[in-house]
Amino acid sequence: MDTFENFQYDSASSYGGMSVVDDTSSVYTANTTNASRVPVDLESLSITDDRSFTSSPNGHSHAVHNKTPSRNAIDEDFDAVLDDLKDEGQVDLPPHACSYCGIHSPASVVKCLICSKWFCNSRGNTSASHIVNHLVRAKHKEVILHSESPLGETIPECYNCGSKNVFMLGFIPAKSDTVVVLLCRQPCAAVSKDISWNPALWAPLIDDRSFLSWLVKPPSEQEQLRSRQISFQQINRLEDLWRENANATLDDLEKPGVDDEPQPVITHYEDAYQYQNIFGPLVKIEADYDKRLKESQTQTDITIRWDLGLNQKRVAWFCLPKLESGEVRLAVGDELRLKYNGGLHKPWEGDGHVIKIPNNVSDEIGLELRRSEGVPTEITHGYTADFVWKSTSFDRMQLAMKTFAVDEKSVSGYIYHKLLGHELEPQVLRTQMPKRFSAPGLPELNHSQMYAVKSVLQKPLSLIQGPPGTGKTVTSASIVYHLAKMNPGQVLVCAPSNVAVDQLTEKIHATGLKVVRLSAKSREALDSSVSFLTLHQQVANNTTHVELQKLIQLKNEQGELSSNDERKYKALIRQCEKEILGAADVICCTCVGAGDPRLSKLKFRTVLIDEATQAAEPECMIPLVLGCKQVVLVGDHQVRLR
Ligand SMILES: [Zn+2]
Ligand SMILES: [Zn+2]
Ligand SMILES: [Zn+2]
Known part of the structure; x- marks a missing residue:
């Protein structure tokens, strides 16, 4: 696994491109x-x-x-x-x-x-x-x-x-x-x-x-x-200083007090507490920095085009000039708070989450408001937008590190020691190997892919690397297929990015396994190639709960339910989600998504993490501490595995 320090930046150096460009x-x-x-x-x-x-x-x-x-x-x-x-x-x-x-x-x-x-x-x-x-x-x-x-x-x-x-x-x-x-x-x-x-x-x-x-x-x-x-040390300290004060210079490094750096990341840890003591403060620094960055991005004078979504929710469409200039990064699911303090209406504010970011078709941002009542839709000018910072991903990283330290059932003994960098005798898992390594519904594997699949199935911890274009997704999906067939329980499949998770979900679905794509609540409105595999869609399409179907239909028509119905609706959804997750062979989500409360009661003996090079180490911890005994990490070159 890669460390925070070495956050992905090595590219496949076999592709030196100079001569092509002459x-x-x-x-x-x-x-x-x-x-x-x-x-x-x-x-x-x-x-x-x-x-x-x-x-x-x-x-x-x-x-x-x-x-x-x-x-x-x-x-x-x-x-x-x-x-x-x-x-x-x-x-x-x-x-x-x-x-x-x-x-x-x-x-x-x-x-x-x-x-x-x-x-x-x-x-x-x-x-x-x-x-x-x-x-x-x-x-x-x-x-x-x-x-x-x-x-x-x-x-x-x-x-x-x-x-x-x-x-x-x-x-x-x-x-x-x-x-x-x-x-x-x-x-x-x-x-x-x-x-x-x-x-x-x-x-x-x-x-x-x-x-x-x-x-x-x-x-x-x-x-x-x-x-x-x-020097490299000076660069690191300067970067740390910039998180506190964007205008700091090298001269500021000389000032007393700034030398109190967090403990450096090491490759060998005494125990999970030491690991937590080193990574905890780093995650905190990241969180503080991210928070300050988000909160400093208030934008004024925004003009809004009001709209009503298919789900009867209020949607605000607008452009953010700072976004065009690249000062702000925005992702679907991010929360924004709109405010109106002009003289044409009483002061109003409302939170919502981003359902569309600028793309090649339009520069507009779509924000679905959480509450539809009281929105001053007759006013279109003079709004302010603030970023609402969410600590969820950082909280989940901290929680995973704590679980890793205090709960001895969070990972197997072998994986515990391996992750901490301890020397261990190689272990072989006793399972029946498949006769064929290619999986149904997927392209036949070539020799090196077959070798990769074969070599990981009986190892408690393995790493697959390969440059782009070597069919890593097909290899990963084939591995997941066999892991699901060979082992009891469900396989958890994660990657740091939603794009990577979707691609893998699609391939695993092609093998005929029962796959559930768990996405964040804020991303449920989003369309993707695997929408039909998402948990909320599977809930919406289920035929076993007649009453739930009625309530879903009612909610879609009216936009809202009576509080009694709403309670019933929520209970039925939870019940239905539990059944669908319980019946799945494979559950796919982002690394951070693995910290979703809906998965907290489940145990995942087998975990595959794709694009592991691009995840921060504490991020990878989130899917691992759900009871894993077998881990497959897939990445580009330069994954550092302990
Ligand atoms: Zn320079
Ligand atoms: Zn920069
Ligand atoms: Zn592109």
């Missing part, structure tokens, strides 16, 4: 800041002749330090004066200077869209480039290039879905040779049927922990030598 002259993205779906001119790009940037045999590029650059005397004088001025604090770096090292040539820096700080694409003294270091440490994932860079003020975005997550983005050279297409690895590159490019050529934008040099140029050797030399 004769490339345009990049397609879904939306550049200037225009939509227009090739960006790459004409002025030159990448290969930058001899100051070299690659060492282990593939880690770094500045060459053992060679004095040839600079003439005038230059040196100039530098001396410049250094003096710097000492006196009279020369300010431009706003786009790297927040770590001060490098500021426009082609070499990018701005983090989340915190608006700039970072360069050089590694300095660390193994990752400064921008990648920052994105990983801060868990920010979106950037914009400098307006004076060769590609102009461009936000790298998926051509297909508009996703800006640079860790998921890659490019495919189009057949025409003059353009590349940016696509996210999942799902767009995987499902792309466009004949003008070949998905097999997909390569990540971040390779070997820095941005590809045609996208963000590594700074020259001279620039690197002149820049502030910042």
Whole structure:
């Protein structure tokens, strides 16, 4: 499993993409800041002749330090004066200077869209480039290039879905040779049927922990030598400081008191209490940071288009300018609070959850209000929107770590010690192996996939890795099929993201197993390819509870039920959910979703976690502490398993 420190950022390095790009002259993205779906001119790009940037045999590029650059005397004088001025604090770096090292040539820096700080694409003294270091440490994932860079003020975005997550983005050279297409690895590159490019050529934008040099140029050797030399430790402390104070600088590190860091993450723990003592404060820091970020995003002067949903709930449609500028991240299910304090109506506020976020079709956000009464629908202008922060995911992580520590039945002894990094004799589970490893309804497995399936079925803890495009979803679904057939009880299948859970749910359903997709209440209104497998849909479609069907119909027609009926309705829903969950072979949900109270009474002996590399370690704990004795982790390269 990966640690918090090493939150996913290693990309499949087998795909070094430089050579493919040499004769490339345009990049397609879904939306550049200037225009939509227009090739960006790459004409002025030159990448290969930058001899100051070299690659060492282990593939880690770094500045060459053992060679004095040839600079003439005038230059040196100039530098001396410049250094003096710097000492006196009279020369300010431009706003786009790297927040770590001060490098500021426009082609070499990018701005983090989340915190608006700039970072360069050089590694300095660390193994990752400064921008990648920052994105990983801060868990920010979106950037914009400098307006004076060769590609102009461009936000790298998926051509297909508009996703800006640079860790998921890659490019495919189009057949025409003059353009590349940016696509996210999942799902767009995987499902792309466009004949003008070949998905097999997909390569990540971040390779070997820095941005590809045609996208963000590594700074020259001279620039690197002149820049502030910042250590990995300083970077970590600076990032921690920024969570408290976004304007902190390296100078603030010198101040007393700031050195009280949380205990570092280690690879071997005495016991689960030590584990909890180390990860607990880290999760708390994450939660505080997330809360402050969300709460600082109040937006005023919002114009609303009022609407009524099919379920008779009030829906507000509006645009958030901050969202367009990338300052705010919004996901379906997030809660927002709308307020009206203008003079045309008495003050009003109402909470709701987001049912639609901006996409390629429209920039509007849809917010379904919790209560329909008293909404001033005659007023359309002058609203304020606040983010309502929810601690659910962080609470569930903390609870899982506590359960891991205090409840000895939460995981098997073997898994307990393995997770804490203790040395153990390998164990083999005694079960009957299947005769065939391919699963019904799924493509036949190839040799390496078959080997993967075979090797995990009898191991209490295993890890499957493979680069994108190696059929990990089919392999995972085949494993789940056999685990469900070989073992008593239900298999719990999780991934950090809803997208990944849905894909896996679909494949597992194809094998004929009884699958339930458990989604958060706030996401129930959402349509997906596996809607019919979601618990709430299965409840709605059940035929065994006639009275419940009547009440559901009544509620849909009237929007609300009498309090007596509502009580009956809720009790029947709980009953029905219990039956459906109890009859399932497999239950699929996000890692955080595994902390849903509806699962708390169930025990899951067998757990598979997909995209485990992209989950924080305490997040993976949530599905594990429900009694697991066998765990399969699936991820990209670089999963660190203890
Ligand atoms: Zn830098
Ligand atoms: Zn940032
Ligand atoms: Zn995409």
